[in-house]
Amino acid sequence: MAELDRFTIFFTPARQCTDCARRSHYGIAEQDDEGALSLEPRCFEHGYYNPEQAGVEEFNTRTRQLRQLEYESITRFVVAMHGEIGQALVIGPCGLSTVPGYVTPDLAHLLNPDKAWSVRYEAATEVAHLHVVFSYVEMKLQLYRDGHKVVYPFSTIKKS
Numbered sequence: 001m002a003e004l005d006r007f008t009i010f011f012t013p014a015r016q017c018t019d020c021a022r023r024s025h026y027g028i029a030e031q032d033d034e035g036a037l038s039l040e041p042r043c044f045e046h047g048y049y050n051p052e053q054a055g056v057e058e059f060n061t062r063t064r065q066l067r068q069l070e071y072e073s074i075t076r077f078v079v080a081m082h083g084e085i086g087q088a089l090v091i092g093p094c095g096l097s098t099v100p101g102y103v104t105p106d107l108a109h110l111l112n113p114d115k116a117w118s119v120r121y122e123a124a125t126e127v128a129h130l131h132v133v134f135s136y137v138e139m140k141l142q143l144y145r146d147g148h149k150v151v152y153p154f155s156t157i158k159k160s
């Protein structure tokens with residue numbers, strides 16, 4: 001089966017995220033019509049793989065494959081937000097109105113509506129039902145838990 005034109009990739013050494021100072025081993029690669037490859041390193045927050053950015057034909061014929069990459073980028077985010085501990089399972093998309101604590105941003109009417117998913121998170125000490133939102137205003141994933149938006153709870157300064 002041919003590769004997707006736009007796919008996720010892991011590489012080493014880590015490179016700086018396209019949108020922030022974090023370093024990452026993960027990125028989104030894109031192949032143009034001439035076969036030239038471009039790579040955008042992406043941290044977990046900025047690493048949402050949006051299947052809607054695929055070409056129309058790819059979107060219609062490779063839906064399952066695109067969905068898998070999308071869900072992987074969401075679970076990767078959730079696990080990173082928990083200090084790389086535990087595992088996450090995307091249950092499925094959900095309405096923004098079902099996300100406790102979510103407030104529609106001021107500029108939202110100018111952009112695509114944000115997207116939301118219902119996620120089950122599991123670690124040795126807990127099982128939790130969470131929500132993840134992709135914000136088109138901030139162009140990043142956001143975690144909602146217990147009625148609040150969660151701020152990344154760990155130091156972002158890491159020794160390399």
Ligand SMILES: [Zn+2]
Nearest residue numbers: 017020043046
């Ligand atoms: Zn980033």
